[in-house]
Amino acid sequence: MNMMQLQYLIDVGEMGSFTDAARKNHITVPAISQSVSQLESELNAPLFLRSKKGVVPTEQGIRAIQHALSILRSVDKMKHELVNTQLASQGNVMIATIPGIVSQVVSTTIEFTEYNPLVNVNLIEGDTKSVLRRVRSGQADMGFVSLDSSHYDEALAWEPITRGTAVLVVNKKSQLRFHKTITGDELAHQVFVLYNDPFLRRIAQHLLINNPSNRIALTTNNLEALFQMVTVGNAVSLGPDYIVSALPVHLQEELVTIPLSGYDSNPSYLWRVTRKNVEVPGVIEQFTSKLLAHFHS
Incomplete structure (x- = not known):
C-alpha cells in the first residue's frame, strides 16, 4: 500500500469510474484497475461493486476511502509543517539588547546556531530606549531590556526572563x-x-x-x-x-x-520584548528558551 494507491482509491470512489480516474491521474485504465485490485487483496475486502455503468463503493470501500482521505490529509499537514520548520530555521534574526547581558546573549547565540546553522543572528547593542524603539519599529525581531514592572510600553509584548535583586x-x-x-x-x-x-x-x-x-x-x-x-x-x-x-x-x-x-x-526584571499582536516565530521562541536556560542554570 502506498500514497498513490490511496489517491487512486479516492478518485475512483468520487468519480464512480476507472476510466475517469485513470484520465485524471494520466495513467491507463488497466493500471488503475490493477492498483485497486491490489488494495482489495491486501485488505482482504471488496471495495467496489463493478458493473457496465461504473463502480460503486461497498460498505468496506466507503470506510477505506474515509481512512485514505484522513491519511492523505495527515501527510499534507506533515509536509506543510516540515516546510514551515525549515523556513523558520533559515534567514535573519535581529536582536536588540542592553549591553549588560551581551555575554549571555552571545553564549546563547553560539549554542543556538549550532542547531540552526542557516540562521544568521544580528546583534545590536543600545540603551533601553533604543532597544524598545527598534522593536516597536520592526528593526529588531526581539529585544532584551532591564526594567521594573511599572514601565510597560503597551505597544509591545513583555515576557519576563528573570527577576533581579x-x-x-x-x-x-x-x-x-x-x-x-x-x-x-x-x-x-x-x-x-x-x-x-x-x-x-x-x-x-x-x-x-x-x-x-x-x-x-x-x-x-x-x-x-x-x-x-x-x-x-x-x-x-x-x-x-x-x-x-x-x-x-x-x-x-x-x-x-x-x-x-x-x-x-x-523589583527589576530582564524582559524579552516583541511587537504586540504579531505572532512570535518559532525560531524566536527557541532562542528565548535557550537564553532562559543560561540564566536559570
Whole structure:
C-alpha cells in the first residue's frame, strides 16, 4: 500500500469510474484497475461493486476511502509543517539588547546556531530606549531590556526572563564587603559608577539624597570600564544581580555583591520584548528558551 494507491482509491470512489480516474491521474485504465485490485487483496475486502455503468463503493470501500482521505490529509499537514520548520530555521534574526547581558546573549547565540546553522543572528547593542524603539519599529525581531514592572510600553509584548535583586557591587578588598545587607545608611563618601539603567538611577538618586557626601563619578553602558573602576579605583556600583552574574568569571572573582535592603518592593526584571499582536516565530521562541536556560542554570 502506498500514497498513490490511496489517491487512486479516492478518485475512483468520487468519480464512480476507472476510466475517469485513470484520465485524471494520466495513467491507463488497466493500471488503475490493477492498483485497486491490489488494495482489495491486501485488505482482504471488496471495495467496489463493478458493473457496465461504473463502480460503486461497498460498505468496506466507503470506510477505506474515509481512512485514505484522513491519511492523505495527515501527510499534507506533515509536509506543510516540515516546510514551515525549515523556513523558520533559515534567514535573519535581529536582536536588540542592553549591553549588560551581551555575554549571555552571545553564549546563547553560539549554542543556538549550532542547531540552526542557516540562521544568521544580528546583534545590536543600545540603551533601553533604543532597544524598545527598534522593536516597536520592526528593526529588531526581539529585544532584551532591564526594567521594573511599572514601565510597560503597551505597544509591545513583555515576557519576563528573570527577576533581579538590587545589589551593591564593591571590590573584594572593600570594607563594605563584610555587610550582609546595605540599607544606605552605611554609605558615606562613596564614589558611584553606574550602569545606565532607569531602575538603578532611581536607587542611586535615593542614596544621594539620603547622604550628599556620596557622588556619581561615571554613568556608562560600558561594563568593562565600569567594573574596572570598581576593581581598581575602589568605586562602588549598583546592579541587578543578573547583570553581575553575566560578567566574565575573572571579573566576578574580583567583586562582592551585597543585597540592598528596602529596594525590592518594585523589583527589576530582564524582559524579552516583541511587537504586540504579531505572532512570535518559532525560531524566536527557541532562542528565548535557550537564553532562559543560561540564566536559570
